[in-house]
Amino acid sequence: MAHARPNPLFRNLMAKLAAIPMILTAMVVFVGGTAWTVTYSFTNSKLLPREKFVGLQQYERLWETERWMVSIENLMIYGICSMVLSLLIGFVLAALMDQKIRFENTFRTIILYPFALSFIVTGLVWQWILNPEFGIQGIVRGMGWVGFTFDPLYNAQIVIFGILIAGLWQGTGLVMVLMLAGLRGIDQEIWKAARVDGIPMWKTYLFIVIPMMRPVFITTLVIIASGIVKLYDLVVAQTSGGPGIASEVPAKYVYDYMFSGQNLGQGFAASTMMLLAVLIVVIPWAYLEFGGKKRV
Amino acid sequence: MTHMRNLLAASTALCAGAVHAADLEVTHWWTSGGEAAAVAELARALDANPDHSWVDGAIAGGGGTARPIVVSRIIGGDPMGAFQFNHGRQAEELIEAGLLRDMTHVAEAEGWADIVNPPSLLEACTVDGRIYCAPVNIHSWQWLWLSNAAFEAAGVDVPTNWDEYTAAADALRAADIQPLALGAQPWQSSGLFNVLMATLAGPEVLTQIYGEGDSELAAGEEMARVFQAAAAARDMARGSNVQDWNQATNLVITDAAGGQIMGDWAQGEFAVAGETAGADYTCLPGLGVRDVISTGGDAFYFPETGDAEIEAAQDALAAILLAPDTQVAFNLKKGSLPIRGDVDLAAANDCMKKGLEILAAGSTMPDVNMLNTEDTNNQLNDLFVQFFQDDGITPEAAQETFVSIVRRKD
């Protein structure tokens, strides 16, 4: 008289029902939208999506375009620098904040507040501060140091670093808070043990604390990296891709070709390349994170 | 009459808060001083009819920002009542997809075919014999704007053509004046180049290359000279750290720069700043090299809405846009030329009159927007913004890229 095994589809039915918005978003928007984009990247759609397939033509053109190359190079430079520097600065600041200092709240608020501002605002302010005429360069020159040059936004060689300055200003606060949260989660006895063992503080951080903070670093990396790939507003507000095309980024290439250039196919081809790059990074990570372990 | 209309407009403006029978939402990107004043004339004219009211949907940031909004609104099934595009090939696909309203009935009732001059403007609105847009003005690119005071300060006469201007560059530099003002926005760079091409090499070269995709001509000797001239312009433009075109114009207005190559819309900025043509600034159509102007411009398109009241408002607006009064009021503010030859522009300043003369003489050329798709323009933008901002690119290398863009264009 054993019960029939119930249909597994109806196990945890309510959980599945509640996850419908997530499933729909994942499947319809993200997978569906991606598939749509990839499909139309093989067409020569201009202003409107049209099913006129032209094979790999858009991709061939993409990789022949200098602006795309510059965009990728910029994103690589910005991405690596931003990832390394924001982790480094964020961690160092968090470590400083973790020294049982006074006015911690004040310092933390100061470092975090830029995160509340949009990239548009960030870009505008820094565009202004870095303006050679009345920004930092102008002030220093006005003080008598005439030869002083600091015009990152007007120098094609270093313009991406001018954007980096603003990006770090906006984003390190959050990284700092994430790191601080991680540090607060470290067992205090670790510090006692290290102190008793006579391990210098920097070594304790480097070899003991940081490895213990792996999950925090992973969450932080996901947040930073997803922001880097989407880098667009900041560039538009700060330089509009200039001088020349020196500070172009892939997301802007996509946008400009889809909308200003009225060449959807080209924009879709560029975004497909971006998505591909993301997949190459995300899939191994996701596999490591969720694939291997099962909770009992 | 105009006075009367203004009164009416004021009264409708007062009750604009109430839901109106037919609110016509109009999307455009005319947000600079002169542009906003001009668009206000259009709104006033529409609001004069108590059945309709103009709902302003201005999007700042130019066509690049506004166009995706227009397109997504239309394909999203929630279109605005009317929108502004540069007439030419930008709206081709929307027309083909049947998303834009056929306005031929208005055109026939108003007799556009007889009044629009040059006729190429109406042709640009015509697909398969049907008319889909209402041209409102003629904009020409081929103007050199010079600051009289700047040349005075440099101790040289105000140039009368491009060669004199380039010769005066060193004197301007010596006087700590920026010889040529050029904003960093990409379209300004490609626009500048196209002007050099049309004036130094000639309109037929431009038409041949962009219209026919003649890549041999693009690779030829004549174009090489244009690229050399562009390199000279690049030297003169070095150091103008501004973004927007009107900031660059402002450098000329404030005599911080000697001159700027910019379309006739720059005139609106001079007017807003209270400057007088001839006294404060000088304009050289065709760079003083040859009297030719292109007949690009703005046109309004009317999406299909399926709403009879909105359609009535669309018809009314289309008719109003080409009405003589509107044409005069609008174009004086905008600094552009009217699309009909039969209106009296007595109030026009020296520069506009020069333009009108050239127009009357028929030395016009098609606008680049009519010949190129936006895709090609975008690639040209990329090429020339890089060329004008980066001294490292030789004219020869730029020409090579130029040829490949021409070869690829459709």
Added chain:
Amino acid sequence: MHITDPSISIRNLKLSFGAVEVLKDLDLDVAQGEFVVLLGSSGCGKSTLLNCIAGLLDVSDGQIFIGGRNVTWEEPSRRGIGMVFQSYALYPQMTVEANLSFGLKNAGLPRDEIARKVAEAARILQIEPLLKRKPAALSGGQRQRVAIGRALVRDVDVFLFDEPLSNLDAKLRAGLRVEIKQLHQTLSNTMIYVTHDQVEAMTLADRIAIMKGGQVLQFDTPHEIYARPSCLYVAEFIGSPSMNFIDGAVAEGIFAAPVGDIALEGYDFAGPPGTGPARLGIRPEHIASGPEAEAMPVRLETVVELVEPLGSDTLVRVGVQGQSLWVRMDGQAVVQPGQALQVGFAPARAHLFDKATEARL
């Protein structure tokens, strides 16, 4: 032992996570009112089994009956169980009273009945003064009483305990252990209790199920498990200090080992005495020393290696022929390392295991 009216029956239970088999074809019958302890080291599957009984884990195969009802696919709350967790799992934002009544409210009981049951449970567990407090304001012992109370109010036939005492200090643990035993005697519910502590297991259980690798190795009374461990693992696991083992071979009633041949007189073979390599086990408390050793059938001359005085007893490690043996001696015994000591034991109290199969011989 065959149970005619089992409270809990588990038939062919299997559970795997991917390729890992956590429970392997497991059978278990628990009698009505019985106190069963699932004992084993960590990772043996004992908590997993308990979670399966509770319905907190979906099994891969097999059946679970509670009170004669097949509950294999039943919701946890409808299985007629109460559960007490290691971390107490008290809802932090609710008062003690709300914690106790949460399940009853979910079951839709009338308000006055809930109040009556909560008051009753609070009386039994003597937590009445704590009812208005929140869990954060309670000590560890108090929290665990509330957690037991939460199971108690549910008025169910089966209580499940998942290592309820391991988060407490030794003294509290001993105290609560006694209380749980008393509770069982008063309520006479069926109880299944998971622990890795053999003292808890021996003191509380009517029967102990020793688990390893997702299987039950032996399911018997504490006495039987102590006296007749069914395999080497159980023999080693139960008892503190652990059983001594001597490697050798058995043949014709003789256990041949490096320490000498041992005649297995009086040993109760589990089956027909075979031959082959074997291990002989003898508990430290069953090795006599000094004069008492004289009376033992098996005697060994050894040298004292190490002495651990515990007060009540003294544990002594002695060596003979390279073989070390732990011997439990009287607390008052005076021995020094290096001293010679004669020890002896009776083969009847020894245990023999097949070296290959590890099964009791």
Added chain:
Amino acid sequence: MSEPASLSATAAGADAVAPALSGPRGPRPRKRLSRANIIVYGTLIVVSLYYLLPLYVMVVTSLKGMPEIRLGNIFAPPMEITFEPWVKAWSEACTGLNCDGLSRGFWNSVRITVPSVVLSIAIASVNGYALANWRFKGADVFFTILIFGAFIPYQVMLYPIVILLREMGLYGTLGGLVIVHSIFGMPILTLLFRNYFTSLPEELFKAARVDGAGFWGIYFRIMLPMSLPIFVVAMILQVTGIWNDFLFGVVYTKPDIYPMTVQLNNIVNSVQGVKEYNVNMAATLLTGLVPLVIYFVSGKLFVRGIAAGAVKG
């Protein structure tokens, strides 16, 4: 604390008795200005200056008149404080024909932000809860796709979503925009909530199941009351993200519900002759005010919530 002199006197006395026990005794004298402290505070102060500089420039500039700005020093405090730019930014600045500054957009932004924040957090928290506690087959696949979605540039999704909204009949409505915000907020929020719920003791969840609470019962009665910090984090992230959004606001709605950022863009990009930096800065500050205030008010909870949502992988 003892005077150093008397300390040494006592020490000297002790020395005489037991020379072997010499050396420090008693509480360690506290060094107020140790080298480490100077480094820590020095660094923090310098860093703070870097972070404050732009805000200072914005505030100072917004209080100057245009003639003073043309003088050139953006760091100089205003010689003559004027609130004119603020008034202009709030209620007078023009875009095209509309000269009502940011004021119109402010209420639109509120109307957009409140429902979007509520809906996106509601969905993401239930997702996170389902993923952490009710793991069903395939859940991880969906979650991985969701995380992948966090990396997709928004521009790529513009057209597909236009089509999607059109098919649902929501294009151009407030509801459509709310859905779009919920969709794009979902990846990171779900990650945070999932991590947070995973970090809660699992036995609580089990206990509640034994107590007969169902999916929603556990969510509302057990999980929600324990989750204030992570909700604060989610709220802050969403309020700032949605309030600052420009792209979706402008593409998926129409002018009568354009958010404040669209007006900000219009003001900043509508150059009328010269750039009115003071008005731009005032408009920028006005737009950023809501998220800034939320940060300043709930900053402490934010850190606590981040600690709970990010530490556990």
